[in-house]
Amino acid sequence: MKKEGGDLKKVYGNIRNKAKGYDLGIIVSVFFLSAMGMLMVYSTSSVYALEKFGDQSYFLKHHIVYLFIGLVGMVGLMFIDYRVLRRFAYPMYVAGLFLLVLVLIPGIGKDVSGARRWMDIGFITFQPSEVAKFLLIIYLAHSLAKKRDKMDTFWVGCVSHILMAGLYVALILLEPDFGTATILVVSLFGMLFIGEAKVKYLVILGLFSLAFLALAVLTEGYRMSRVLSFLDPWKDPLGSGYQSIQSFVAFGLGGFWGSGLGDSSQKLFFLPQAHTDFIFSIIGEELGFIGVLLIVSGFVFFVFRCLKVALNAPDVFGCYLVFGCTLLIGIQAGTNMAVAVGLFPTKGLTLPFISYGGTSLISSLGAVGMILSVSRAGIK
């Protein structure tokens, strides 16, 4: 036993050496979350997959492929010095714009129940906004770092970035994908805050955005009904409040210890999109409150390690980049979970690393690759 323990220590040390300064905490938390994701995607989708495709591991197989691509991307970006990215900040911004415009063109963008968020590119239904949001973060990190001296001005410090990001947000709203747009706006304000924009301006612009948000909600029927059903899901339990209620039921069924892995009743078509947007509810049902705490802790740990990397970053760009990516992933995860437990109205957001959804998984892992690249450079 002792010998074994010694071996383990040795092995761990080897890994540490091989990791060559990459933040092991981030790697471990991402692997843990991805592994949980794989497990839960299989658990939540098998019945549906069997019914729809006659193969209960249909979604799992796809998920593994995406996971593999994502990991390759992550490792690739890990080895590239993140500072190189800075050189391509503008082309990448333009590329993101291009993708977001492309998806809006009928025939290229796939119309799924009135929304044009996906492009079919063969092996994967590609979701441009998932990639574009990280491209925007790279751009913002670069721009904020470059304009540090002018960050306390209103026009150059705040408005210019808001306009540049606003273009993305507007295009995403056109799809429409209200959830991603909201996440992007929140992340933008987070970055401006970190970039030391004046709080006074941020408050003013924040209020302005809120007014815009309210307008967007009021003018679009489905958003209004989502908000209303958020306020009182029981009013229309079979209509707009259905998902929320079924999600509550899932959590309730799970209780403290959960009903056991694979034993969810709610995934039997009661809760639609159980393997994507509402995977957290099934985690709550099958793994219980314990499972919920486990996942939440995973994300908190991830965020904590990432922020540490941001603080230790060798330069401001790296710091902003890591922070932006962390913010994007952290807020999306938090929002997804908050929707599941009924704190926020329903949005179409995935749970990073865990939900089934190719683009989201791949780009999140890509972002982790960038964070890891910064973490290595930050080691003294």
Next chain:
Amino acid sequence: MGKENKKRPRNLKANRSKRISLGRELYKPRLRILIAGLMIVLLFVAVSIKAFELQVLDREKALRIAMSQHRGFFTLLPRRGKILDSNNKELAVNLEAYSIYLRPKEVKEPRKLVDALSKRLGLTRDEVLNLVSSKKPFVWVKRLVEPDVASKIKEMNLGGIGFIEEPKRIYPNGHLAGQVLGFTDIDSRGIEGVEYYLDEVLAGKPGKVVVKKDARGRQILSEPFDFGTEESISGADVILTLNSQIQYIVERELKEGVERVKAEKGMVVVMDPETGEVIAMASYPFLDPNNFKRYGDEVRRNLPVWYSFEPGSTIKPFLVAAALEEKVVSPSTTFDCENGRRRISGAVIRDVHPYKVLSVSDTLRLSSNICASKIAEVLGKDRFYKYLEGFGFGQKTGIDLPGESSGIVTKPKQWGPVELATLSFGQGISVTALQLATALSAIANGGYLIKPYIVKKVIDPEGNVLKENETEVRRRVISYETARKVTEMLEAVVEDGTGRNALVPGYRVAGKTGTAQVPNPQTGGYYSDRHISSFIGFAPSDDPRITVVVVVVNPKTSFYGGVVAAPIFKEIVEKSLFYLGVPPQKGFAEAKIMPDLRGMSAREILRWAEKEGVKVRLKGSGYAKNQKPGAGEKITEGTVCLIELEQKI
């Protein structure tokens, strides 16, 4: 935020340019990063708290919803009890059948399926196509399909189709006692007759399995929720007092009799006058409960219990019984019959045949309306009413069958002289065939009004007797002497009166004919062309075994009860007594079997008749074409063989 500003160095600009130039030694917005990080963590904490509330503190509501939507009941249909006749012959049994359903979404080869189902199940292609294109997750294709048809479809291995085993109610004897038995709907609920009346007993208790189901209501193949499974309890068997052999005889004779006179409908009750057991009960047109949907409401009615009508002269025995019991007349008391025409308060009543003077006995024998009216006058309306009530008219008999009518007997206060007169020959009162049978049984059994019943026993699946009906005497209506006297008079009706067609060779038979007009509700008078012909009687009259009531509604070729109903009565009584093994009177003991005489010449027939000592009546000339009794039937000494002859064979 203010604090943060204070902490920062005053000269921002200078510091910043310095920091940038310093390269690696950077100033970072530590505090702002920590604040932002804290915000994210706060979101996660909020999620955890809310999850704790949902999962630990406030689970109840969620569990309630979950239970209602995840529980599925799978009903286990119990075996429905059988219905048996008094000799345990099966009248209603169950057959395992298959109900075929479809899950339209799972159909893979719709064309093949449509072909197969339309061919095997006798559905049109459009019907099947509609089912296949249904948006519902589950549709019935056909309920209760015969096992061999179902197994043929099963063998074809079509996708999207499924089978559920369900018991199907079968009435193996077709229309035999159809209206009495009633029938069940497709879910085995009794909706008419005994099936309805004893549904609770027959049905048993359905069991249920509680299963987990998905949002589409399908059963999930995992262990059931722990809510318990209830076994189904089979229904109890019901044994009726009916004798299917006699019921068969009754139905055959009723059909023949009704069709012979082209009547609208007919009914018969055969009852044991001593016990009240209903031995046979038939309504024509018949109802085959296996295909009950084919028939309208009129045919579904169990006529002897439900149909009430003005009885006509069959009421007279009860009038005479009352008058004798009250000692206002004796059998030999005579009345002036006024030559067949009597005027009462402006109305005229008539006899079919005019008589001058008739005794009370002859009143029944010849069925004189005028004499009956005079007997009623002597008796008085209050006493007459008392006896009508006493014999059970105007009240339900209380038989254990659904849909019984009580008939109508108006109160004597409403009777004027004309009403009393018409009542004496059975107009202005309505009765059911079962009431007549019960009342007549009181005369047959020596004066007791008994409650008729048709359910003999109820036996649970373990063989325990749950219920056993016994003879219930409701009251004594008349004395034994009176009953005897009326019986003798009724024997005379058959021997030498209007009921001669009811004569059964070898047995003493008591009976009474009835011919009534049918009231026209529009005019308040009577239809001139509608009649109800009936015959009521019992036999053997010295030791009655059966009371028989025959009612024929709207006969076309003739309308006298003695012509229309009496022959049916005779056939039923003769065959039933033979079946029951009731010995004929002395001298009738040796029964002969009628040979097939068809094709024989008149001479040959007469030679045979002389040799055998059989009375023969020939009709026409040439060779025998029809004979009555038919070949193989029993002939006794009184039998007159009727042979129709024809010139050519």
